[in-house]
Amino acid sequence: MNISVVSLELAALSIGFLIIIFGLIFPSFRSSKTGGYLAIIGLLSMLIGSFFLPASNTQTFINAFYVQDDLALFFKQLFILAAIFINAMSLHYLKPYTKNKGDYFALTFFALTGMMVMASAAEFITLYIGLELMTFTFVLLTAYKKQDLKSGEAGLKYILLSAISSGVLLYGLSLLYGLTGKLDFAGISSVFSLGATSPLVVWAIIMLLSGLGFKIALVPFHMWTPDVYEGAPTPITAFLAVGSKAAGFIAFIRVFFHVFSVYTSIFMPLLITLTVLTLLIGNLIALAQTHLKRFLAYSSIAHAGYILLGVIAYSKLGLSAILFYLMLYLFANIGAFAGVTALVINTGHDRIADLTGLWKRSPFLSVIFLISLLSLAGIPPTAGFIGKFYLFTEAIHQGYLWLAALALGMSLVAIYYYLMVLRTLLSGTNEETKSFIIPFSLRLVMIVSAGMTLVIGIWPGPFTDIALRIAQSFL
Amino acid sequence: MIGLSHYLFVAAALFCIGVYGVLTKKNAIAVVMGIEFMLNAVNINLIAFNHFMAPNHVIGQLFAIFIIGVAAAEVSLGLAIILSLYRQRHLVAIDEMDILKW
Numbered sequence: 360m361n362i363s364v365v366s367l368e369l370a371a372l373s374i375g376f377l378i379i380i381f382g383l384i385f386p387s388f389r390s391s392k393t394g395g396y397l398a399i400i401g402l403l404s405m406l407i408g409s410f411f412l413p414a415s416n417t418q419t420f421i422n423a424f425y426v427q428d429d430l431a432l433f434f435k436q437l438f439i440l441a442a443i444f445i446n447a448m449s450l451h452y453l454k455p456y457t458k459n460k461g462d463y464f465a466l467t468f469f470a471l472t473g474m475m476v477m478a479s480a481a482e483f484i485t486l487y488i489g490l491e492l493m494t495f496t497f498v499l500l501t502a503y504k505k506q507d508l509k510s511g512e513a514g515l516k517y518i519l520l521s522a523i524s525s526g527v528l529l530y531g532l533s534l535l536y537g538l539t540g541k542l543d544f545a546g547i548s549s550v551f552s553l554g555a556t557s558p559l560v561v562w563a564i565i566m567l568l569s570g571l572g573f574k575i576a577l578v579p580f581h582m583w584t585p586d587v588y589e590g591a592p593t594p595i596t597a598f599l600a601v602g603s604k605a606a607g608f609i610a611f612i613r614v615f616f617h618v619f620s621v622y623t624s625i626f627m628p629l630l631i632t633l634t635v636l637t638l639l640i641g642n643l644i645a646l647a648q649t650h651l652k653r654f655l656a657y658s659s660i661a662h663a664g665y666i667l668l669g670v671i672a673y674s675k676l677g678l679s680a681i682l683f684y685l686m687l688y689l690f691a692n693i694g695a696f697a698g699v700t701a702l703v704i705n706t707g708h709d710r711i712a713d714l715t716g717l718w719k720r721s722p723f724l725s726v727i728f729l730i731s732l733l734s735l736a737g738i739p740p741t742a743g744f745i746g747k748f749y750l751f752t753e754a755i756h757q758g759y760l761w762l763a764a765l766a767l768g769m770s771l772v773a774i775y776y777y778l779m780v781l782r783t784l785l786s787g788t789n790e791e792t793k794s795f796i797i798p799f800s801l802r803l804v805m806i807v808s809a810g811m812t813l814v815i816g817i818w819p820g821p822f823t824d825i826a827l828r829i830a831q832s833f834l
Numbered sequence: 835m836i837g838l839s840h841y842l843f844v845a846a847a848l849f850c851i852g853v854y855g856v857l858t859k860k861n862a863i864a865v866v867m868g869i870e871f872m873l874n875a876v877n878i879n880l881i882a883f884n885h886f887m888a889p890n891h892v893i894g895q896l897f898a899i900f901i902i903g904v905a906a907a908e909v910s911l912g913l914a915i916i917l918s919l920y921r922q923r924h925l926v927a928i929d930e931m932d933i934l935k936w
Contacts, residue, residue: 530872
């Protein structure tokens with residue numbers, strides 16, 4: 360028993376419950392923003408505390424079913440950072456939609472706990488519980504705008520589709536259990552390394568791939584993404600795009616780098632097919648979008664495709680490229696969604712056409728959009744370029760030249776549609792000339808995320824060093 | 835003599851019925867029932883494997899209990915959202931929920 364391993368999870372849970380209990384004792388607390396400030400302070404102290412936690416492969420909890428290695432700690436810090444941003448974004452966004460803000464802030468903590476459990480799980484029951492805790496909380500948060508028609512519909516689509524995908528995932532897990540008699544990652548991979556391939560392994564791999572692929576929105580399993588992204592409250596969309604996807608990737612990394620390391624010849628062709636589909640469909644459908652949030656949803660599907668190049672490369676450098684890309688993807692996406700939040704607060708809509716003439720109405724917001732979208736497109740002064748460069752070169756090093764060429768071609772398509780959005784923003788005139796009011800907390804989120812995007816882009820050294828150190832400690 | 839393969843066959847059949855229900859039913863509540871079929875197929879699988887292959891450890895049964903608990907939460911969450919949509923728009927048919935598309 361080593362309590363320090365679960366200290367971050369315990370902290371997140373207790374702050375979440377504290378916010379709910381305060382809300383029950385003081386009715387005014389539920390309707391005010393105080394819960395949000397409490398949440399942000401709690402998250403900031405968790406983030407600072409997480410840097411003092413010891414991390415190594417020997418830091419385990421309950422029979423090594425729960426590990427706190429460098430990789431887990433890195434992902435937890437990523438999740439906490441995302442949670443800070445989305446809570447700050449929600450402070451002003453929520454006002455027109457609900458009276459009960461307190462519950463919303465508490466729910467973000469439960470989603471955070473689920474993600475952190477996924478990051479540390481070294482066994483499938485724990486992984487499943489973390490996954491479902493995250494998903495259920497996200498469903499509640501997606502359907503949080505009760506009066507909004509889109510929000511409820513998105514919530515229903517999310518719960519039904521995620522329940523189906525977790526049913527498939529569980530069937531795959533039950534086959535895996537039948538084959539090996541174990542459910543912990545180390546035990547299963549040790550049975551596999553004895554070398555008894557059964558055709559059922561292929562089925563188990565396909566089912567696990569589809570269950571986890573749903574969470575990171577790979578293409579045949581991406582159907583929920585645009586609908587849920589559009590219907591959910593905008594800060595929650597940002598949390599889904601950043602947190603839920605990163606949590607899916609840590610599970611993906613642990614399962615495919617660890618459990619199935621013997622069967623690379625079986626899952627690699629499947630993974631390559633899914634990556635090609637994801638890159639093609641994500642980028643091509645994004646061209647036709649008219650809503651900003653749907654547009655960003657398809658762009659996030661495409662980004663899952665780029666990140667999978669790192670998994671396909673299947674090497675230390677590939678893993679470090681994934682970690683680095685997730686870091687910059689967080690800042691770029693938070694910047695873009697904070698921009699959408701400001702747009703929704705001021706105009707009530709989130710169509711791309713609403714951006715027309717934004718340059719004259721709010722130069723500040725336009726600059727934020729410019730930096731974030733250029734980083735997502737991968738254009739040099741921003742971080743996105745360096746992230747894509749690392750991913751593609753590592754894929755080429757491992758002999759996937761054609762795949763890297765396809766990804767490069769698709770990112771040229773991506774540059775086209777990001778620039779189309781930016782053109783709408785910079786040119787044209789709008790009859791509406793009222794300047795934008797951007798609340799202080801939202802402004803701070805935008806400045807920090809855009810600033811970090813530029814800092815990583817201009818001075819990537821320290822960040823790639825961190826990613827490489829963590830990748831080396833894992834593989 | 836009833837062996838492991840019988841249980842696995844029943845579970846696979848149940849899973850397929852669940853998938854069929856999920857894919858074809860128009861009523862949201864029927865879809866939730868299909869999901870329950872899928873999850874219970876998994877439970878049968880887990881307990882059968884546990885009984886026939888590794889009877890000394892109860893990991894499979896433990897997992898089944900966790901799945902039952904999570905499935906209950908899943909269904910209550912799904913029904914709650916269906917209910918709130920019904921109050922809002924008076925519909926439970928999935929193919930009529932088409933505000934969000936493309």
